Amino acid sequence: MLSVRKRWEASLANALAFVKGRMWTELYxxxxxQVAIVREQxxxxxxxxxxxxxxxxxxxxxxxxxxxxxxxxNVIVGNIVFAIIMMGFNxxxxxxxxxxxxxxxxxxxxxxxxxxVFVVTQLVRGLMTAMPSVIIMAFIGQFAYxxxxxxxxxxxPIFLLAVLSMVGVGAGIGFWSPDHQMTNMxxxxxxxxxxxxxxxxxxxxxxxxxxxxxxxxxxTTYSASAxxxxxxxxxxxxxxxxxxxxxxxIVVSFAFISRMINxxxxx
Amino acid sequence: MxxxxxxxxxxxxxxxxxxxxxxxxxxxxxxxxxxxxxPNGAGKSTLIxxxxxxxxxxxxxxxxxxxxxxxxAKKVASQFGYYAQEPHALGALTAREALLxxxxxxxxxxxxxxxxxxxxLERFGMAELAGRPLKKLSGGQKRMVGIGxxxxxxxxxxxxxxxxxxxxxxxxxxxWDIIVERNRQGATILLVTHNVLEAERVVDRVAFINYGxxxxxxxxxxxxxxxxxxxxxxxxxxxxxxxxxxxxxxxWGDIQQTAENRLRLLIDKxxxxxxxxxxxxANDLPIDEYAMLPxxxxxxxxxxxxxxxxxxxxxIREKKVGSFIG
Numbered sequence: 001m002l003s004v005r006k007r008w009e010a011s012l013a014n015a016l017a018f019v020k021g022r023m024w025t026e027l028y029x030x031x032x033x034q035v036a037i038v039r040e041q042x043x044x045x046x047x048x049x050x051x052x053x054x055x056x057x058x059x060x061x062x063x064x065x066x067x068x069x070x071x072x073x074n075v076i077v078g079n080i081v082f083a084i085i086m087m088g089f090n091x092x093x094x095x096x097x098x099x100x101x102x103x104x105x106x107x108x109x110x111x112x113x114x115x116x117v118f119v120v121t122q123l124v125r126g127l128m129t130a131m132p133s134v135i136i137m138a139f140i141g142q143f144a145y146x147x148x149x150x151x152x153x154x155x156x157p158i159f160l161l162a163v164l165s166m167v168g169v170g171a172g173i174g175f176w177s178p179d180h181q182m183t184n185m186x187x188x189x190x191x192x193x194x195x196x197x198x199x200x201x202x203x204x205x206x207x208x209x210x211x212x213x214x215x216x217x218x219x220t221t222y223s224a225s226a227x228x229x230x231x232x233x234x235x236x237x238x239x240x241x242x243x244x245x246x247x248x249x250i251v252v253s254f255a256f257i258s259r260m261i262n263x264x265x266x267x
Numbered sequence: 268m269x270x271x272x273x274x275x276x277x278x279x280x281x282x283x284x285x286x287x288x289x290x291x292x293x294x295x296x297x298x299x300x301x302x303x304x305x306p307n308g309a310g311k312s313t314l315i316x317x318x319x320x321x322x323x324x325x326x327x328x329x330x331x332x333x334x335x336x337x338x339x340a341k342k343v344a345s346q347f348g349y350y351a352q353e354p355h356a357l358g359a360l361t362a363r364e365a366l367l368x369x370x371x372x373x374x375x376x377x378x379x380x381x382x383x384x385x386x387x388l389e390r391f392g393m394a395e396l397a398g399r400p401l402k403k404l405s406g407g408q409k410r411m412v413g414i415g416x417x418x419x420x421x422x423x424x425x426x427x428x429x430x431x432x433x434x435x436x437x438x439x440x441x442x443w444d445i446i447v448e449r450n451r452q453g454a455t456i457l458l459v460t461h462n463v464l465e466a467e468r469v470v471d472r473v474a475f476i477n478y479g480x481x482x483x484x485x486x487x488x489x490x491x492x493x494x495x496x497x498x499x500x501x502x503x504x505x506x507x508x509x510x511x512x513x514x515x516x517x518x519w520g521d522i523q524q525t526a527e528n529r530l531r532l533l534i535d536k537x538x539x540x541x542x543x544x545x546x547x548x549a550n551d552l553p554i555d556e557y558a559m560l561p562x563x564x565x566x567x568x569x570x571x572x573x574x575x576x577x578x579x580x581x582x583i584r585e586k587k588v589g590s591f592i593g
Contacts, residue, residue, distance in 0.1 A: 103353030
C-alpha cells in the first residue's frame with residue numbers, strides 16, 4: 001500500500017516538474033511546427049474552408065430565394081458549423097491519417113516528448129485552420145444578407161469549443177483509421193450526413209424523429225444550437241447546457257485520441 | 268560492458284501469420300559500432316524498432332543498461348537518436364528550424380542547439396540553404412537534414428536505419444565520417460545498411476540477419492576467417508543460361524546466383540588454378556565474362572547464409588535473387 005502511495009507521489013511530482021519546466025518548451029516548439037505547416041498551406045486551407053459553405057449559401061439563396069431572417073440565420077449558422085466541419089473534421093482527419101500512414105509519427109514518438117502535448121498541438125492546428133473561415137462566414141452573413149446578428153464576447157468561447165469538439169472527432173478518425181481510404185470514406189460520409197441530415201442547417205424540429213435522435217451523438221448539433229442561440233438571442237440557459245456538452249465531447253475525444261495514437265510501445 | 272541486450276526476441280505480425288523476428292539474442296557493447304546486415308524483408312527494421320522501444324516484442328525483451336526499454340520509454344527516447352526509413356515529418360520547416368527544434372525537443376539548451384545546428388549545416392555544405400523549407404530541398408539534402416536531426420543533441424546511442432540510402436558518394440563518405448567521429452566521442456552505434464562494402468570500413472562487429480533469425484554475430488576479421496583460403500569468382504552468364512551454368516559449376520565450390528545473369532562462386536585457393544584452366548578449355552560454357560577477386564564482407568554474408576540455410580533447413584519465406592544490395 002505504501003509503495004503504491006509512494007509511486008503515486010513520485011508520478012505526481014514528475015508531472016508537476018514537467019508542467020513547471022519541459023511542458024512549455026515542448027508546447028512552444030510543437031506549436032511552432034504546427035504554425036509552419038499552416039503557414040505553408042494557408043491559401044488552400046482558406047479556399048477549402050470557404051468554398052463549400054459559400055457555394056451552399058448561394059445555392060440556397062438561388063434555389064429558394066430565402067428572405068425570412070429566421071431561415072437565413074439557420075443557414076448562416078449552419079454554414080459556420082459546416083466550415084468547422086470542413087476543416088476540423090474532414091481536412092484535419094485526412095491530414096492526420098495521411099501523416100500516420102506515411103510514418104511521420106515515428107519521428108515524434110522517437111523524441112522525448114509528451115503525447116498529451118503533441119495531441120494538444122494537433123488540436124490547436126485544427127483550431128488555427130478553422131477559425132478564419134468561421135469569421136468569414138459570420139461577416140458574409142452580416143453584410144451580404146443584411147441579417148442582424150448579436151455579436152458579443154461570449155461567442156469566442158463558443159466558437160473555440162465548437163471548433164475543438166469537431167477537431168477532436170476529426171483527429172480521432174485520422175488516428176484510428178486502419179488505412180487512408182477508410183478515413184476518406186468515413187469523413188466524406190459523415191460530413192454529408194452531419195451537414196444535411198442533422199440539426200445544423202435547420203432546427204431539430206424540422207427533422208424526422210429518427211434523425212433527431214441520431215443528431216444527439218454529434219457535437220455539431222450542440223455547436224449549431226449554441227451558435228444559433230448566441231447569434232439571435234445572446235447567452236441563454238440553452239447555451240450554457242450546450243457549452244458543457246461540448247466540453248464533454250472535447251474531453252472524451254482528447255482521451256480517445258491519446259489512446260489511439262500509435263506512440264511508443266510502452267504507452 | 269553490454270549496453271543493450273536483445274534477449275530471445277520474437278515478433279509476430281498479422282495474428283501469427285508472419286514471424287518477423289525469431290528468437291533473436293545478442294548484445295551491443297558500449298562504445299562499439301555494430302552493423303546489422305541482411306537482405307530486404309530480413310526483419311532488421313522490426314528488430315530496431317523494438318530496440319528503440321517503438322514496438323513491443325511478442326515475447327522476449329530488450330534491455331538498455333540492464334532495464335527493459337519498455338519500462339523506461341522516455342529515458343530511451345532522450346538517450347537514443349533514431350534515424351528511421353520513414354519520410355521526414357518536418358517538411359514544412361526550414362533546414363535550420365528542423366535541426367534547431369529537434370535539438371530543443373531532445374532537451375538541449377536553445378543556445379547549444381543553435382550552435383550545433385549551424386555547425387551541422389556548415390558541415391553538410393548547406394549553410395546557405397538554412398532558411399529554405401525542407402520540401403524545396405533535393406532528396407539527398409533532405410536526407411542529410413534527417414541525419415542531422417538524428418545526431419543533434421549528443422545522444423548516447425545512435426540507431427541508424429540505412430542512413431546512406433539515396434546519397435551521392437560525397438555525402439555517403441561524409442555520413443560515414445560523422446558516424447566514426449560520433450563513435451570516437453563515445454556514442455554506441457547500431458547501423459542497419461545494405462551498403463556492406465562501405466560499412467565494412469567502419470563497423471567493429473557485424474550481425475547477419477535473415478529469415479527473421481540471427482545467423483551470425485562477430486568481428487569483421489573473425490567473420491572473414493570463415494571464408495579464409497577461398498577466392499571469389501564472379502561470372503556473367505549468357506542470357507537465359509544462368510541455371511545451366513550454375514549446374515556445371517556447382518561441383519567446384521559454393522555457388523550462388525546474385526542477379527538474373529550473374530553468379531558468384533567461392534572456391535578453394537588451391538583449386539582455383541585447375542578450375543580456371545578447365546573453364547578456359549571447356550568451349551561450351553555459357554559465360555560472357557568472369558573475374559577472380561578476394562572475398563569481401565558481402566561474400567561472407569552470402570556464404571554464411573547458404574551454410575545456415577542448408578544446415579538448419581529454415582523455411583524461406585521469400586527468397587529474392589540478388590536482393591541483398593538494395
